[in-house]
Amino acid sequence: MPRHLNFAITSALASIGMGLQRRAGEVGLMKANAQRALGAIVLRLLCLSALLPASVLAQQLWFAPGDDLEVKGIISHPDFPRLFDDPSVWPTGLAHVNVFQFRAPYLARKPEESARYYGFLKAHHVEIGVAMTVLPAESCGQGIEGTLPRRNIADYPRRIKAIAGIDIDFVVMDEPLFYGHDYNGKNACNFSIADIAKGVADSVATIRSYHPHAKFILVEPEQVLSGGPAELGEFLDGYRAIVQEYPFSVRFDVLWNRDWRSQLPPFIAMLKARNVGYGVIFNAMGNIKEDYAWVAAAEENARDFVASIHTKPDHIVIQTWQPNPLRNVPESDRDTMTGYLKLLIEHGSVTWTAQNHEPATGPLLHAP
Numbered sequence: 001m002p003r004h005l006n007f008a009i010t011s012a013l014a015s016i017g018m019g020l021q022r023r024a025g026e027v028g029l030m031k032a033n034a035q036r037a038l039g040a041i042v043l044r045l046l047c048l049s050a051l052l053p054a055s056v057l058a059q060q061l062w063f064a065p066g067d068d069l070e071v072k073g074i075i076s077h078p079d080f081p082r083l084f085d086d087p088s089v090w091p092t093g094l095a096h097v098n099v100f101q102f103r104a105p106y107l108a109r110k111p112e113e114s115a116r117y118y119g120f121l122k123a124h125h126v127e128i129g130v131a132m133t134v135l136p137a138e139s140c141g142q143g144i145e146g147t148l149p150r151r152n153i154a155d156y157p158r159r160i161k162a163i164a165g166i167d168i169d170f171v172v173m174d175e176p177l178f179y180g181h182d183y184n185g186k187n188a189c190n191f192s193i194a195d196i197a198k199g200v201a202d203s204v205a206t207i208r209s210y211h212p213h214a215k216f217i218l219v220e221p222e223q224v225l226s227g228g229p230a231e232l233g234e235f236l237d238g239y240r241a242i243v244q245e246y247p248f249s250v251r252f253d254v255l256w257n258r259d260w261r262s263q264l265p266p267f268i269a270m271l272k273a274r275n276v277g278y279g280v281i282f283n284a285m286g287n288i289k290e291d292y293a294w295v296a297a298a299e300e301n302a303r304d305f306v307a308s309i310h311t312k313p314d315h316i317v318i319q320t321w322q323p324n325p326l327r328n329v330p331e332s333d334r335d336t337m338t339g340y341l342k343l344l345i346e347h348g349s350v351t352w353t354a355q356n357h358e359p360a361t362g363p364l365l366h367a368p
Contacts, residue, residue: 059312059313059314059315059316060098060099060279060314060315060316061096061097061098061099061315061316061318061345062097062098062099062100062101062129062279062315062316062317062318062319063093063097063099063100063101063317063318063319063341064100064101064102064129064131064317064318064319064320065077065080065083065318065319065320065328065337065338066080066320066321066322066323066325066326066328066337067080067102067103067106068080068081069103069105069106069109069110076323076326077326077327077328079327079328079329080328081113082328082329083117083328083329083338084116084117084120084121086329087124089329089330089331089338090329090330090331090338090341090342091331092331092341092342092345092346093331093338093341093342093345094124094126096345097126097341098126098127098315099126099127099128099129099169099170099315100121100126100127100128100129101129101130101131101170101172101317101319102114102128102129102130102131103130103131104130104131104132104133104156104157104160105156107130107156107159107160107164107166108155108156108159108160108163108164111159111160111163111164111165112164114160114164114166115164115165115166118164118165118166127169127170128166128167128168128169128170129168129169129170129171129172129217130160130168130170130171130172131172131174131219132153132156132157132171132172132173132174132203132207133145133146133147133148133152133153133174133176134146134153134171134173134174134176134199134200134203134204134207135147135148135176135179135180135189135191135196135199135200135203136148136149136150136153136199136202136203137149137180137189137191137199138150140187140188140189140190141179141180141187141188141189142187143186143187144179144183144185144187144188144189145174145175145179146174146175146176146178146179146180147176147179147180147189150202150203150206153203153206154206157206157207157209157210157211158210160210160211161210161211162210167211167213168207168211168214169213169214169215170214170215170216170217170248171204171207171211171214171215171216171217172217172219172251173200173203173216173217173218173219173247174219175219175220175221175253176196176199176200176218177193177196177218177220177225177231177232177235178220178221178224178225180195180196180199181193181196181226181231182224182225182226182231193231193234193235193238194238196235196238197235197238197239197241197242198238198242200239201239201242201243204216204243205243215248216247216248217247217248217249217250217251217279217315218236218247218249218250218251219250219251219252219253219281220232220250220251220252220253221253221255222252222253222263222264222267223254223255223258223260223263223264224255228266228267229266229267229269229270230270232250232267232270233270233274236250236274236276237274246274246275246276247276248277249276249277249278249279249314249315250267250271250276250277250278250279251278251279251280251281251315251317252264252267252278252279252280252281253281254280254281254301254305256284256285256297256301257285260305261308261309264309265309265311268309268311272311277313277314277315278311278313278314279313279314279315279316279317280305280313280316280317281317281319282298282301282302282305282316282317282318282319282344283298283301283318283319283320283322284297284298284301284320284322284324285297286322288322288324289323289324290324291324291325291326291327291335291336292335293324294320294322294324294325295325295334295335295339295340295343298340299340299343299344302344318337318340318341318344320337325337325339325340
């Protein structure tokens, strides 16, 4: 199916509208009658779309491979530019991915390359997601993931827009609740949930001043939130009270070595009660050192998740922030990142069904 169901509906409406106009000219219908007829058809199509099973509604496929940004003298994934220089090395993945995710520092520090990559992705109808730190902290949080001084938080979206010329479609908010409230290591902030909601909401306003149409996705390690679903729910409600909307979705950073099968369903139920969707990262643990072993473990985690969690996520993320897999391409090699992506697209063993929420035989990922 098309990348977005809305595109199909819009195309159908346009065709019907032109047909009505032609018919009106042929039989001499009054303009008002044609407009009423078109309105009735629009209403019927919208009602039809509401009745479509979830299995045919758009489930976003995100791709977040390792990049070639130099960190402490090391470039972890040197073939990253090939994703944008040579479409022939990952045609299956490129045809199916809805959103490509970058790190904010990459786009800000490599604006020329990023502008070119942005043009490539837009030409292939792929949206842009950017992982950003959104929790402001001035007197704590030094060296802690998920926190930055306010001026640094504001600097990334400004540079991405003003220098690289990129309009961000999605902002992935990098674990502000865990690192702001639950983390107890060195330089921990231990903010209240209300203070975190206020700080994150301030960052959302700042980012939207540069990227007004960006949608925000919250990612958290749900299994280690000390207050469980109630803690996440309190944060979401506090966020909504200020921003006037919930995040577009909440993404699970699954700890695969814990009892996620019993720990995650209560979070999904809490989100469903608020009409908030969820996403999941299909990756492997960081202690794996070989590419083939990482891919095998990630594939097993993906299959186990689909077999165990019967509520379909609204987005799936194929991501690594580890050294493995070292290579991103070509997709013909299953031990690369695009090889893993292609594997899930073409040869997954199960999927979600819409009406009974039980696993069924078929591709793991829905075609876009």
